[in-house]
Amino acid sequence: MLITNSFVYSSAIISAFAFIGGGFKYIDQAYDAGVFSKEVAWIIACCVGVVMGVVMGVDSYSAELLLAIVIGVTFMSKFDNWPFRIMGLIALLLPGILGTILSDFCLLKVQWLSLGILTCAAVLDEYLDTFSNQKKFRIFEYRPILEIVTLLAVIVGFLPLQTYLSLLAFDLAYNAVKVISNKLVKPTFQSAT
DSSP: OOOOSSHHHHHHHHHHHHHHHHHHHHHHHHTOOOSOOOOHHHHHHHHHHHHHHHHHHHHHHHHHHHHHHHHHHHHOOOOOOOHHHHHHHHHHHHHHHHHHHHHTTTOOOOHHHHHHHOOOHHHHHHHHHHHHHTTTTTTGGGHHHHHHHHHHHHTTTSSSSHHHHHHHHHHHHHHHHHHHHHHHOOOOHHHHH
């Protein structure tokens, strides 16, 4: 492993998740709401893809969570623009590429049951988010199912606490960018969404 398992390691993983979550929403808002720069969204997509790939390569638990999110978003057809697709491609290819170049780079060692459960939760979250947008039932726009399932997995000892804190960092950054972008949207556009 490139970094020893310590407070610094955990902080780096959690910070990476915050960057990934904020990046996801930035790209989403650049293309769906037209709030941010699409050119910057491309740069962020490449950076987020690299960060995701590295995190998945050094931490198997993070790999399970990130793969679940990517599969859930892809399954519900929410990777609906090219920056998202390129980001996902980079994230999926990079661990394998780095694993062949660097001998001490940890390749993915996922627990398939954990990945399956997290993926089902991520798909359900994305489906309920779509449902909440149509029915104006806002509780599911925060995607609580994956958070609840991840917390339960931590409680039963399936995942470390760092994984849950990483997901919280992802969600907090995602929602922070959403709040910022909503303040930048013109009121007429905002009322239409």
